[in-house]
Amino acid sequence: MDKTDHVSLQIEQNMGIIWIDNPPGNYLVRPEFIRVDLLKDWIETNQVKGLLISGTGKHFSGGADLDALFAMSRDAAMMETEINKGKDLLHFIENLNIPMIAAIRGICFGGGLEIALSCHMRICSDNALFAFPETNHGMMPGLGGINKLRELTSFHETMTFVLSGDMINAEVASAMKLVDQVIPDDDLMKHSKALLKKMVDDRNLKVINYVMKALHNSRTMTLEEAIKEETRMFCELAAEEMERRMSNEE
């Protein structure tokens, strides 16, 4: 297991697990909680086909370490640089061409929730708690979380959640589609790994990459353009599959 700063990286077969590793609260010392180039290298070197992210111990993450944040805020230029790095990291995660699932237990607040919302799927335990408490401190979620939440749920639910800064439990989070699945706490990691395994284990990397690409296209292109791309990718995969079959016959 690699350990850098407050993050640990673990490989299990072709799956990678990222642990936010600053217990007990797993507070994030800086917005770029893992360096993008390091993460990218690690994924490529280990030929990772799918990722999980979770928190060490009882919690996913309590969000930004406020002391570090206030220290940073004395230098506005540095603060902006740091936040932009954090944004770049979340942008990288969101646009990964392999799936990344957030496995969430305990608290998932602020920056922690921003990370979870950048993942492609969210599975939480029945004891999970979610909040964007930024507005309680005269701030707002600054890494794109408001928009991502708005895509998953309604305008008014996003507005109430962000402006109130109130905490919600797993049941409410599931009802408003913030999370995709709620699992008993003891089974969270087992279930999440098993699901990811079903999705990536028997698939070749190109199929996974193309499915991800099609999903990203559904966000950035018109439906008609996205479907044309699906057809093009299907044809390319079909040609490769045919070639494999012919090679097997020889």
Next chain:
Amino acid sequence: MSNKKCNTIIFEFTEGIGHIIMNQPPSNMMTIEFFSELGQLVAEMKEMTELKAIVISGQGRHFSAGADLDELLNLVDGERSRDHGIKTGNLPDILNKNFETFHFFEKLNIPVISAIRGVCIGSALEFALFTHYRFCGEDAVFGLPETTFNLLPGIGGISRIALLSGRSKALELVLRGNTFPAEEALRIKIVDKILPKKKVVGAAIDFAASIMNGYRKGKEKLYVQKMSF
């Protein structure tokens, strides 16, 4: 306008409602011949001004098991492709035509209703996703198993399900490639209504009759080119 029968499709016209029955039981596979006949039917339907609603179903127990993948793969050039980049033969042309055919139904400004019994897998589900309403039987089974054959759903399945059910659900369904029952399909908004299996087609026709007169909103032409997604 009259009823029509070709090798793979029956088209019945009764009181304003066109009923398209995929007719290659038991599985009603969407063969290349089927797609070609469906394309011809679409061309003829553009002239059918009395048509006020369309219902699509499968003959026998199932809607359709989808495209014949082996048949599709055989459209890929037999030539070895290693030195010349990827050769996909006639496949892109055929699939783009299939997309246009499916897309025709979506663009219509009369209601198009899928009546789904039994299996509705792969391209069959993609076809149903281009219609405006999906009714299914309690016994219906859905799935996009393409990735289990090293392929992906190639005519809109991924984007459509992302739109209806959210991207995370689409990711799971497409990469797992598992089948799922009617209740799950209803929960994730892929179908609009579940009915006892013997009543699905009748209910779809009744529903078509009940909404078709108010549906055209004064438009005179059946086929509207510019209706957007």
